[in-house]
Amino acid sequence: MTKWGMVIDLDKCTGCQACTTACAMENNTLPGENWQDVLYYSEGSYPTAKLTWLPRPCMQCENPSCVAVCPTKATYKDMDAGGIVFVDWNKCIGCKYCMIACPYGVRFYADEKPVVEPDVRDVFPGTGQLHAPPYQGPDSDSVRGIGIQPKGVVSKCTFCYHKVSKAPEGVADLDEDNPETKEYTPACVRTCPPKARYFGDLDNPESEVNRLIADQRGVRLKDHTGNRPQVYYLGSGADVPAYQSPKKS
């Protein structure tokens, strides 16, 4: 069975945030939601200061703590969808326990309303779907948390399932350089200028992601929590420094 995985090569990543922007555009995330972002760290001080950064999507954990704690099964891991973890927006009650339980801080709750809100359907009548403003992606699927996040529920990265799910059956890698798979590659992977991101099937021995993880000793973040991410990091910089009081650094 397909098990989608991502490899991020930190030696190639330049921290340009193109992935972050592409994700926001692709998924219509709300202000305050960063399904994908790049965190910057500094350690030490001149002349031995070290600046590192870490692009961070949802890890689509193999053993996701967010799924175990969700009291409603709104958060679930779909093995038929390559092991992607989804939020069913029709079931989520907004208790935010999953946000507490995710070790990676990649879940968002953005429940803001303007005091006076025009009915967007009147302002932009649109043409396509009924009740969908024109800027909403055509693939919205509230059972998988794809589309514009409604109020009162939690959202997260879906590995661009609306793209990935259309890939040809049995394909080992989704690669932006391959015209056959380009359209199905997640937005952050496709956009990454230095090609620091790879996306493929961790269950397929032929895949590039497996080769990279094996050859370059891919690591998973915070593995001690037992979550076993499906996102692997290569290169120096994957050693995220432990929290230290800013007063002391």
Add this chain to the structure above:
Amino acid sequence: MNKGNILQGPMGLGLMVVSAIVALAAFGYAFMDLSSVGHRSFNTTSQIPWGQPIATYLYFALASSGLGMIAALSLVFGFKQFLPIAKRAIFLSFVILIAGMAVLAMELGYVFRMLWVIPLNMQIQSAMFWMGVFYVADLIFLLWKFQKMEGQEWDSKTSKQIGIASFLAVLLASGNLALIFGMMSMRPFWFDGLMPIYFYLTAVASGLAAVVFFTYFAYGFNRAAMPERTRAMFEGPMPKLFAAVLGGTVLFIAVRAVTGVYTNNPEISVVWREFLFASPVYQASLWLGIVAPFVIMMIAGLRSNPSMQVLVSIAVFAGLFAERYFFVVGGQVVPLFRGTWEWGLIQYTPSMTEWALTIMGSAMLFALYAAGERFLNLSDMPAEPAPEGATAAA
């Protein structure tokens, strides 16, 4: 029979009306905010998703469990000295849990959806699922037990069985509530297998504070007005129990603090050093709300003094509320990844809306309590204690 109970007169009516107005006003304020600007009216964020409303719920739910355990002293374990407060404790346990649930309801994204999604999906892996199950069972047994007491059925077999079931529900509910936090390996400040024990102890401490305060309140803070057996309880066994429970609480906090301050794990040590101990509010609540009351209750001359008992109960009320708040927020202040978005500890202070919810819950508690004193005889107890030695204590 309850001539001394001032809350059965105009005083009680006044308290009920005023508290109900305050509760409604606070609810209205929070509701307006939530429906106009949404959750932005809370100061919580995606980095710190659980704030004061959750701490308030936790505080109320645990005080309720504590009250249930205190009632069990006489109803389950046969400590007859505590019978005079059993009915009041059961009633308070019920209403404080209702007030807590009301606050929690205002915090959730979708309250009513919960009613069908949780039973239909049966996510038995989730501690929060069990929280729902156990607290609902707890509510039902409390109500049932209370109804038995109303019917003067103090000692019947069913009444006893319901008492035991209620006690078990209380233990399961509060122990499981502890695990909601205690099982989070990614939140080291909470991650602790002994969390249920800590919650039991502090639950009883807050329950004692509640029952002492509200019993005195009923009698106009005048111990002479109390029925004789109630008075005897407040002169002897009650303050001693209070002292013991506060001692346990102090010990538990001390042990957690010592390991916390000296551990190398920044997600624990930084929380103790730079969030808890660095906060004057935490310091005040710890020393004045927990340690000082313990010292007072340890001094024989002071612990039976009525004013001291009232003072201690108020101090413990406040002290434990702060403990809950710092506990809930403390598990989240260290960012999961220190980086661009947060270099230091995550800052959080409750917003007006969040305070409104705390006020709403507290005022609800006072209103329901006043109604209870007025319409239900909360000072009731079985006619006479059986002669010494003749009882078969369960």
